[in-house]
Amino acid sequence: MSSRLKRRLGDLAIYRRLSGDVRPDRLRIVGSVCVSLLATPLILLAPFPIKMAVDNVIGGVPVSGFVASVLPAAATQSKSALLITSVSLLFLAGLLAQLQILGNRVMQAYTGERVMLRYRTKLFRHIQRLSLAYHDSGGPADSVYRVHNDAMSVRYLVVDALVTFSSGAVALTGMLVVTALVDWQLSLVAIVIGPVLYLLLIVNRKRLRARALEVKELESSAVSVVQEVLGGLRVVKAFGQEDREHARFAACAGDGMRARIRYEIASGILGLGIGLALTASLAAFLFVGVRHVQSGVLTLGELILLLSYLAQLYAPLRSISEIAGALQNHLASADRIYRLLDEAPDVRERPDARSIGRARGAVVFDGVSFAYDAGGDEVLHDVSFALDRGTQLGISGTTGAGKTTLVSLLLRFYDPTSGRILLDGVDLRDYRVDDLRRQMSVVLQEPVLFSTSIAANIAYANPEASAAELEAAARAANAHDFILALPEGYATNVGERGVRLSGGERQRISLARAFLRDAPLLVLDEPTSSVDPGTEGEIMEALDRLTTDRTTIVIAHRSSTLEHCNAQLTIEGGRVVRSTLSRDGAGEAPGRSTVHQPGVAPA
Numbered sequence: 001m002s003s004r005l006k007r008r009l010g011d012l013a014i015y016r017r018l019s020g021d022v023r024p025d026r027l028r029i030v031g032s033v034c035v036s037l038l039a040t041p042l043i044l045l046a047p048f049p050i051k052m053a054v055d056n057v058i059g060g061v062p063v064s065g066f067v068a069s070v071l072p073a074a075a076t077q078s079k080s081a082l083l084i085t086s087v088s089l090l091f092l093a094g095l096l097a098q099l100q101i102l103g104n105r106v107m108q109a110y111t112g113e114r115v116m117l118r119y120r121t122k123l124f125r126h127i128q129r130l131s132l133a134y135h136d137s138g139g140p141a142d143s144v145y146r147v148h149n150d151a152m153s154v155r156y157l158v159v160d161a162l163v164t165f166s167s168g169a170v171a172l173t174g175m176l177v178v179t180a181l182v183d184w185q186l187s188l189v190a191i192v193i194g195p196v197l198y199l200l201l202i203v204n205r206k207r208l209r210a211r212a213l214e215v216k217e218l219e220s221s222a223v224s225v226v227q228e229v230l231g232g233l234r235v236v237k238a239f240g241q242e243d244r245e246h247a248r249f250a251a252c253a254g255d256g257m258r259a260r261i262r263y264e265i266a267s268g269i270l271g272l273g274i275g276l277a278l279t280a281s282l283a284a285f286l287f288v289g290v291r292h293v294q295s296g297v298l299t300l301g302e303l304i305l306l307l308s309y310l311a312q313l314y315a316p317l318r319s320i321s322e323i324a325g326a327l328q329n330h331l332a333s334a335d336r337i338y339r340l341l342d343e344a345p346d347v348r349e350r351p352d353a354r355s356i357g358r359a360r361g362a363v364v365f366d367g368v369s370f371a372y373d374a375g376g377d378e379v380l381h382d383v384s385f386a387l388d389r390g391t392q393l394g395i396s397g398t399t400g401a402g403k404t405t406l407v408s409l410l411l412r413f414y415d416p417t418s419g420r421i422l423l424d425g426v427d428l429r430d431y432r433v434d435d436l437r438r439q440m441s442v443v444l445q446e447p448v449l450f451s452t453s454i455a456a457n458i459a460y461a462n463p464e465a466s467a468a469e470l471e472a473a474a475r476a477a478n479a480h481d482f483i484l485a486l487p488e489g490y491a492t493n494v495g496e497r498g499v500r501l502s503g504g505e506r507q508r509i510s511l512a513r514a515f516l517r518d519a520p521l522l523v524l525d526e527p528t529s530s531v532d533p534g535t536e537g538e539i540m541e542a543l544d545r546l547t548t549d550r551t552t553i554v555i556a557h558r559s560s561t562l563e564h565c566n567a568q569l570t571i572e573g574g575r576v577v578r579s580t581l582s583r584d585g586a587g588e589a590p591g592r593s594t595v596h597q598p599g600v601a602p603a
Helices: 011-021 023-037 039-045 047-058 065-070 079-129 132-138 140-150 152-182 184-191 193-231 233-238 242-294 300-341 403-410 433-437 454-461 467-476 480-485 503-517 533-546
Strands: 363-370 380-387 392-396 418-423 440-443 521-525 551-555 567-572 575-579
Touching: 011 023, 011 079, 011 152, 011 300, 023 039, 023 079, 023 152, 039 047, 039 079, 039 152, 047 079, 047 300, 079 140, 079 152, 079 300, 140 152, 140 193, 140 300, 152 184, 152 300, 184 193, 184 242, 193 233, 193 242, 193 300, 233 242, 242 300, 363 403, 380 403, 380 418, 380 567, 380 575, 392 403, 403 521, 403 551, 440 503, 454 467, 454 503, 467 480, 467 503, 467 533, 503 533
Parallel strands: 392 551, 392 567, 440 521, 521 551
Antiparallel strands: 363 380, 363 418, 567 575
């Protein structure tokens, strides 16, 4: 099932999963929270120098109580000394606060980046493990968006938001305690704002989440258009469709823009409600506070102290409220991340899967049928044949007959809908997937090269190979001479998807990779269809060497490509219509057999 159709996760479910996934970084997260909590005593300390300046220096009230017991006598013996002490304490509090902010920023960045890296690598690994069926249906752009963009929200949820909530909650508690000690009635006025803010957040939570998910889905669609157009830019230019693609991207980007505006409006409405509630609470606090000063319950310095606390009290309240609103945006990203991680590969490895060193190479298709979608039309219908070790099988058929699907099943990119495929008498599903795929070398019609050096592209089949082994593989593939003719030889960068090389050169690099792999099974999917006759001759010469003593499956339209094969199979409409193969593969020696399935014409 596509992740887009899966049920959305609730906030608590997301946080439960986050808390389990970030356990390796829990000490760093706790450290970040502890550094942030140092801000609370500094915030509580900051208004005291101002109160001293107002009450003790300007008002002439003698220093008493806790302050008198802490300060040395020289600091309180005159108004000038008190003023200098007040200014010094204010500067010291400010300096410590800035140092705390710096430390908090460094800790959050270090911890947050580690958490984000862990999620990105986890997502990337999982995406590679997902079946081709998932990528066929969803395309790569949405997965790229989740790895790059959505993973950034995890840092916010488990580090930034947690630190802000923790420090804000502690600061809030401390300020309420101090306010209550000075004037308990004013503390009640201040605390009434809490339930109001909570109600505002609950009312707006679902709307914000829906808007945030809409934004991310539309942004992912816009990225998909960009990736698709740039990947096929030569075709776009060749047909002069730049304006058309521009209009298509503008339409997708416009939908995203309107969705972001709707999200900002919803977020702004929440911010408006929070701002009005805080302003009303401040007005009530000021009204009651002034009345208490007039009645002698409070001094002017105490009122200024409490107003300073209130301003600092409402700052974390506003931050917590705004974060709670923005939280829905980041929770939407976390929801998308976990829905992707919950995607199970269609091709699953059994818990008791067996290892395999090097296969002999005997292959049997036993009543294999396959459909790409559950309940959809079958692409292959009851295909049965057997390949003895060392058989070179040529598969022909019209486009769309099911030839490539057949080898995709052999590589276990998909599993059969019914029937089974055996390698050396064992069902492919009983092998470990990695071990199984190490038994096969693949040469595709469109060779896949990566934007790195020629040597690295050949070594993709065996990263531990030596330079001598790379050269031997290139010589066997008739690629060594043209590689040496390049300015940087084996160190030449081939460009994205190998655009700096010709089609024949790319194919020979792909053949060199297959030589280096040295696998007992070889799959060739139209290896010469896109090259000229001269290049085809060089490739066929290399193929003759490559297929020796290997079980080989060759898919081709050109009869010349299949001339060296000692067995033939023709597929039309997903069915075997012509075969020189037996159904059970009895015997060891490869060769032509006229035993065929009922209804299948012999060669």
